[in-house]
Amino acid sequence: MKESEAVRILRDLLDVANLNDLQEAIFRCSWQGLSYPQMSTELGYDAGYIRVVGFQLWQALSDALGQPVTKKNLHSRFEQYAQQLAQIQPVSSAVPLNKFGQADHQDWGDRPDLTTFYGRQSELTRLQDWIQHDRCRLVGIFGIGGIGKTAIATQCAEQLQHDFQYVLWQSLRNAPPPNQFVVEAIQFLSDQQAIEQNLPPDVGGRIDHLLGYLNAQHC
Ligand SMILES: Nc1ncnc2c1ncn2[C@@H]1O[C@H](COP(=O)(O)OP(=O)(O)OP(=O)(O)O)[C@@H](O)[C@H]1O
Numbered sequence: 376m377k378e379s380e381a382v383r384i385l386r387d388l389l390d391v392a393n394l395n396d397l398q399e400a401i402f403r404c405s406w407q408g409l410s411y412p413q414m415s416t417e418l419g420y421d422a423g424y425i426r427v428v429g430f431q432l433w434q435a436l437s438d439a440l441g442q443p444v445t446k447k448n449l450h451s452r453f454e455q456y457a458q459q460l461a462q463i464q465p466v467s468s469a470v471p472l473n474k475f476g477q478a479d480h481q482d483w484g485d486r487p488d489l490t491t492f493y494g495r496q497s498e499l500t501r502l503q504d505w506i507q508h509d510r511c512r513l514v515g516i517f518g519i520g521g522i523g524k525t526a527i528a529t530q531c532a533e534q535l536q537h538d539f540q541y542v543l544w545q546s547l548r549n550a551p552p553p554n555q556f557v558v559e560a561i562q563f564l565s566d567q568q569a570i571e572q573n574l575p576p577d578v579g580g581r582i583d584h585l586l587g588y589l590n591a592q593h594c
């Protein structure tokens with residue numbers, strides 16, 4: 376299971392309101408297999424404090440899952456829970472098709488949950504114009520903290536999703552190492568056919584590989 380999927384489950388289980396940034400960072404580090412002293416260096420908090428906050432997190436997750444969750448069994452508990460979810464959730468027979476008449480390939484990662492979106496119509500129209508008509512490959516959205524950059528990007532991506540064969544949402548929050556997310560992106564865009572061992576070992580070579588997929592299909 377990808378870290379972004381695990382974080383999505385974490386947020387669903389604990390409800391975003393009850394989950395603070397430090398707990399989420401501890402979760403991510405634990406998912407990557409870091410020890411508490413390593414997290415202390417990585418996150419800039421005292422190791423003892425990290426241990427206490429981590430303990431509270433495992434406690435809250437144990438309550439939510441009804442089974443003891445620890446730093447060690449995190450992966451297996453989450454895999455197990457994801458399998459249970461897949462069995463419970465009915466598979467929809469109406470698969471949404473994109474404008475190419477294909478089923479959508481989408482990975483929304485840990486996209487923020489945007490239940491209500493107000494205004495910004497002229498900005499949205501401008502973004503859509505750039506992407507759909509001018510075929511802009513890269514759009515930057517800049518502004519002061521909290522002004523709504525992520526919100527408008529989410530809204531725009533949702534509105535344009537069926538114009539693309541592949542939609543991948545990748546957050547760079549907490550700076551995942553490039554090698555990790557480039558490989559995940561290649562695997563997604565190759566329908567899980569690409570094997571990490573067969574990819575070039577260096578990040579530059581892998582990015583070239585990724586660009587090949589991005590050029591070959593509407594992503
Ligand atoms: N148009 C909108 N309609 C409804 N809610 C919005 C809108 N724009 C922003 N928000 C809400 O305001 C809050 C801050 O927005 P957002 O996270 O998008 O800001 P940001 O510019 O990406 O911030 P940062 O610089 O910290 O990344 C979020 O809770 C978001 O859901």
Ligand SMILES: [Mg+2]
Nearest residue numbers: 521524525526
């Ligand atoms: Mg943002």
